[in-house]
């Protein structure tokens with residue numbers, strides 16, 4: 001009986017740990033909040049080695065994934081966390097990305113996890129959308145098609161908003177066009193009257209700065225967050241997997257402009273190392289936090305222990 005209670009307690013604690021994680025950047029209270037996970041696998045998606053590292057040479061790829069204790073032949077599916085971020089600066093409560101409500105059986109948990117973290121809907125005055133993919137804008141709207149955050153200011157890069165709200169997306173997308181466009185058409189028009197478009201790098205709220213990070217999508221945006229000399233760099237999908245930190249020139253089939261992805265990654269890696277910033281990545285292992293370090297062998301991802 002004692003054992004049952006103890007193991008039940010342990011499971012409960014583990015679940016809680018995987019739903020949200022609190023940390024501080026200077027005076028800012030930050031919380032990583034999970035929206036769930038999604039498994040990318042055939043037949044809808046190619047195997048992870050092709051999906052994530054489309055241009056990698058076979059020999060290099062085999063060597064690299066082996067170092068991560070993965071066998072390229074047996075690595076047939078990739079289960080990715082979807083991690084949103086709440087930053088309470090004291091003046092503003094900012095949500096970064098809204099998750100993937102409706103995309104898969106294990107997504108759309110953001111709202112429940114925000115509530116259980118003690119962050120209520122009315123608290124969030126700013127919602128920053130790093131880009132227009134379904135896993136980042138899927139929680140913008142209610143099931144009735146209305147804005148899920150009617151009192152908030154939404155922020156998105158202008159090129160990104162224009163891309164998804166024009167015919168260009170339909171003409172230029174090569175993979176998953178129907179799902180991507182369906183999500184954009186459902187989740188962007190209802191927030192039209194609330195959106196503040198960013199055209200150049202600037203502060204969004206005091207302490208949170210927009211950083212141009214194009215490539216994954218045309219107007220993909222990173223965020224530089226600073227308080228009392230401490231820095232957090234939110235890279236969103238400039239890196240989809242920690243192997244991209246080591247191999248910044250390996251792009252994914254879903255990267256819109258591979259050349260710009262590589263340039264963006266190099267710039268973000270340089271910024272993170274120079275500023276000794278903690279890095280937050282939406283798709284990395286929970287809670288998506290770590291540091292980057294440069295050595296003779298190249299860049300390394302060092303996850304921050306929980």
Ligand SMILES: [Zn+2]
Nearest residue numbers: 133135237282
């Ligand atoms: Zn994503």
